[in-house]
Amino acid sequence: MKKDTVLVVGSVAIDDVETPFGKRVGAVGGSAIYFSMACSFFTKVCVVGIAGTDFPRDTIHALNERNVDTKGLVIQEGKTFRWGGKYHDNINFRDTLYTELGLFEKFDPKLPEEYRTVPFVFLANIQPSLQLKVLNEVASPRFVACDTMNLWIDTAHDELLKLLGRVNMLLINDFELYDLTGEYNLIKGLEKVHDLGPEYVVIKKGENGAYLSSKGRLFFSPAYPVRKPVDPTGAGDSFAGGLFGFLATTGRINFRTLKKALIYGSVFGSICVEDFSINNLLKADHNLVEKRYRFLRNLVSLL
């Protein structure tokens, strides 16, 4: 494996989404898909996941064309994980209408042999036991990050704690920070998360930006102010993909490179929300990404 290759394990989904700007039935989604789309902008990505025969072949082809290795994405007879959600007029809030696990219920991730030497590992939001299983199959990863959600914080707490003891970085949103630590306060919450293991912690706050924390140091990136957020689904996973992809290509992992990575995360989060599903990520090019990066630097510059 090349030294900047990224492995991601996560959900592969078909989503039915309604937002104030429209409705999409059967749209491609899932944390592993959004992450791969963003991350592959920077580097090669190996995906581990499961989907049914109902998952669009076009998306697999689009991923392959973008330097995403899908050997670890198992396609089986049956239904892909399906999620239905509806966003409020204030698009920062949503209701989950249903989740149908389908094949995802018996997901038992196995790594293709050549994936075992991958240096960068991102464990997207799935059961902590599965995140641990994948992590155990990688020989000696250089940098491991994970996401999680309220469900696992509540129902798989012990396994989540085991996982947090083994990752270099945790990415969660501010609601999950509260669920995990019982703290509404950012500073106190961060201290408690670091005590659980991760040297680096990223707190995603959607349109309110993101914090990066490590050893008492703190960095903040505002969100790119999107004029028309159409569908926030996958924004957090796209954020993680942009962040992790940039990090993998830098060759150096420290607070300074992670700051830049955080800004690239914000860029990809903003690109994701401007259309349904992965549509806008498919269109993102170098110019757009660099223009938004510069905008975000300018947004906080005194010059």
Next chain:
Amino acid sequence: MKKDTVLVVGSVAIDDVETPFGKRVGAVGGSAIYFSMACSFFTKVCVVGIAGTDFPRDTIHALNERNVDTKGLVIQEGKTFRWGGKYHDNINFRDTLYTELGLFEKFDPKLPEEYRTVPFVFLANIQPSLQLKVLNEVASPRFVACDTMNLWIDTAHDELLKLLGRVNMLLINDFELYDLTGEYNLIKGLEKVHDLGPEYVVIKKGENGAYLSSKGRLFFSPAYPVRKPVDPTGAGDSFAGGLFGFLATTGRINFRTLKKALIYGSVFGSICVEDFSINNLLKADHNLVEKRYRFLRNLVSLL
């Protein structure tokens, strides 16, 4: 009047406040008081307001000692405006328990003769008709800013619009932006506010920082991450006071000086919330203010 003197008109209050960190009955408050405390850190402030004989003399003395001219603060027989509020465990949310207008009900602001030549005018959150009346009494102000609230947006809309056509800057929070424009989206909301008149608009988002907007240019300052916010009452007014005080002393009003002013606003907002009432503002010194300013610059620096 010296060329960096600031006039503020606003409420002078006695507050009964309960937060997760304690309770204070009969604490000094009001927008004009918080504003003056912060603003006087930088420059001379003239206060226009009304209070009853129950308002603590100590506070008047403390203000006078800090370069605040209280000739325009009328003390009459009767009760000071009283506000009771209770904050939730998530201290970003609160319920107003009661408001007793007292003397504030018949508040008819009149400017002492020497106030009429003041160059900087801040119209804190009171009825737009009173804000207009005060503005009309100032001969030729150099820079005028105002705050407002949902109540006036709903009940005094026409007068508020008249006012907005005459101010250089509007400072509101993100909820008020929605009430004023019907837009949850920041960019679209800002466009609509600029169309109402103000060249500069500041959107205060509490712990999520603040935006400064002018002619398509945008600047953002994160909030100072307070470890223990004890009482958020007055944070927005302290923010405005710090911002306006710094601006008045610069001598130059442009987007660049306003950026720095926005950061000083964030500094004073954070100082305010670390204790009940004006207690922590009373303690703030040059070292603390500059330390927090540097922290906020560092928080977004790639170096």
